[in-house]
Amino acid sequence: MRKRTKVSVAVVTAVVAALIGTSVLILNRNDRRTNRVAAGQDPAVPVVKTDLVETQQVDGTLGYAGTVTVETDRSSIVTWLPQPGDTITRGEHVYDGDNQPVPLLYGKLPFWRELQEGVADGPDVLILERNLRKLGFGGGLTVDDRFTAATAAAVRKWQKARGADRTGGVEVGDVVVLPGAIRVAQVKARTGTRAAGEILTATGVRKQVTVDLPATKSALAVRGSKVTVGLPDGMNASGKVVTVGTTAKAPPGDDGGDDTPTLPVVIALDDPAVTGALDGAPVTVGFRGAVHKGVLAVPVNALLALAEGGFGVQAVRGDGTKWIVAVELGAFADGRVEIKGNGLTAGLKVTVPAP
Numbered sequence: 001m002r003k004r005t006k007v008s009v010a011v012v013t014a015v016v017a018a019l020i021g022t023s024v025l026i027l028n029r030n031d032r033r034t035n036r037v038a039a040g041q042d043p044a045v046p047v048v049k050t051d052l053v054e055t056q057q058v059d060g061t062l063g064y065a066g067t068v069t070v071e072t073d074r075s076s077i078v079t080w081l082p083q084p085g086d087t088i089t090r091g092e093h094v095y096d097g098d099n100q101p102v103p104l105l106y107g108k109l110p111f112w113r114e115l116q117e118g119v120a121d122g123p124d125v126l127i128l129e130r131n132l133r134k135l136g137f138g139g140g141l142t143v144d145d146r147f148t149a150a151t152a153a154a155v156r157k158w159q160k161a162r163g164a165d166r167t168g169g170v171e172v173g174d175v176v177v178l179p180g181a182i183r184v185a186q187v188k189a190r191t192g193t194r195a196a197g198e199i200l201t202a203t204g205v206r207k208q209v210t211v212d213l214p215a216t217k218s219a220l221a222v223r224g225s226k227v228t229v230g231l232p233d234g235m236n237a238s239g240k241v242v243t244v245g246t247t248a249k250a251p252p253g254d255d256g257g258d259d260t261p262t263l264p265v266v267i268a269l270d271d272p273a274v275t276g277a278l279d280g281a282p283v284t285v286g287f288r289g290a291v292h293k294g295v296l297a298v299p300v301n302a303l304l305a306l307a308e309g310g311f312g313v314q315a316v317r318g319d320g321t322k323w324i325v326a327v328e329l330g331a332f333a334d335g336r337v338e339i340k341g342n343g344l345t346a347g348l349k350v351t352v353p354a355p
Contacts, residue, residue: 044349052333054289060211065204074173105131116169207272212262220287230284295338313350
């Protein structure tokens with residue numbers, strides 16, 4: 001005998017009602033109607049054989065990638081600062097000290113020494129020369145880790161173009177080196193004051209979604225897997241999982257809420273522009289779960305709660321005769337539900353209440 005999982009009909013009825021946004025009609029399975037379908041009555045749709053992919057919805061947060069703090073140990077008067085929300089790219093100044101622009105260069109290693117002719121070869125020289133080439137000042141310059149006369153000449157051209165002192169060298173604090181473009185999050189310093197310590201905090205410029213995924217659902221988050229992100233305006237955006245944390249963390253505080261450990265998951269949006277002007281907002285992330293292949297399915301709102309318990313669908317013959325078929329429910333996905341029951345076949349039509 002096939003074993004059935006017992007589920008409260010009241011609970012499932014409430015879930016189904018929530019899914020279709022209405023109450024669920026309760027009928028007796030022996031309720032047979034021989035009248036033909038008339039104009040204005042509920043339409044009928046066929047039972048289909050299809051693959052259903054379960055999704056699980058998890059709360060997430062839309063924001064920007066990464067966080068970085070720009071600091072200085074040089075004693076200079078701050079003469080210009082950007083505003084929160086400003087985007088700063090290669091060559092643009094992050095702030096001005098003593099009326100001298102401090103530009104952004106791209107690289108993974110901060111400058112720790114003065115760069116000038118005669119300095120020992122090093123990776124910081126390579127970063128400087130790569131940036132000079134990208135900024136259009138690398139004519140005749142061999143991009144390597146050696147600071148040559150050609151490097152000094154390129155630096156002077158660059159300094160002249162941005163109104164800086166033409167020294168031909170770069171001192172510690174003359175530039176800010178970060179992996180890429182930044183978006184200003186918060187300005188810490190104030191113009192007219194002496195720069196010391198934090199100048200500003202910033203993020204990356206690409207929007208992303210972060211999720212604290214319950215560790216019990218970690219199987220849902222597979223790097224490279226596709227997800228759907230529900231935005232506050234009701235629109236959906238597609239994305240994929242790019243990083244999955246490997247160390248679970250406990251939820252903060254002890255407020256009596258869910259104490260399930262979570263894993264940090266980062267999602268990249270396929271088209272960040274779909275989020276519009278939103279800088280940060282709560283979102284809902286749909287992770288793909290189990291795939292049910294070749295199952296019979298109907299729209300969720302085709303289900304009827306039976307008076308004697310369980311669920312059914314109202315089948316319709318070609319001549320308009322209707323009868324109730326008791327069904328077992330399987331997976332829910334994309335507004336449809338998997339059903340099993342005696343006499344169910346693909347193509348059989350069932351009624352769906354008009355909205």
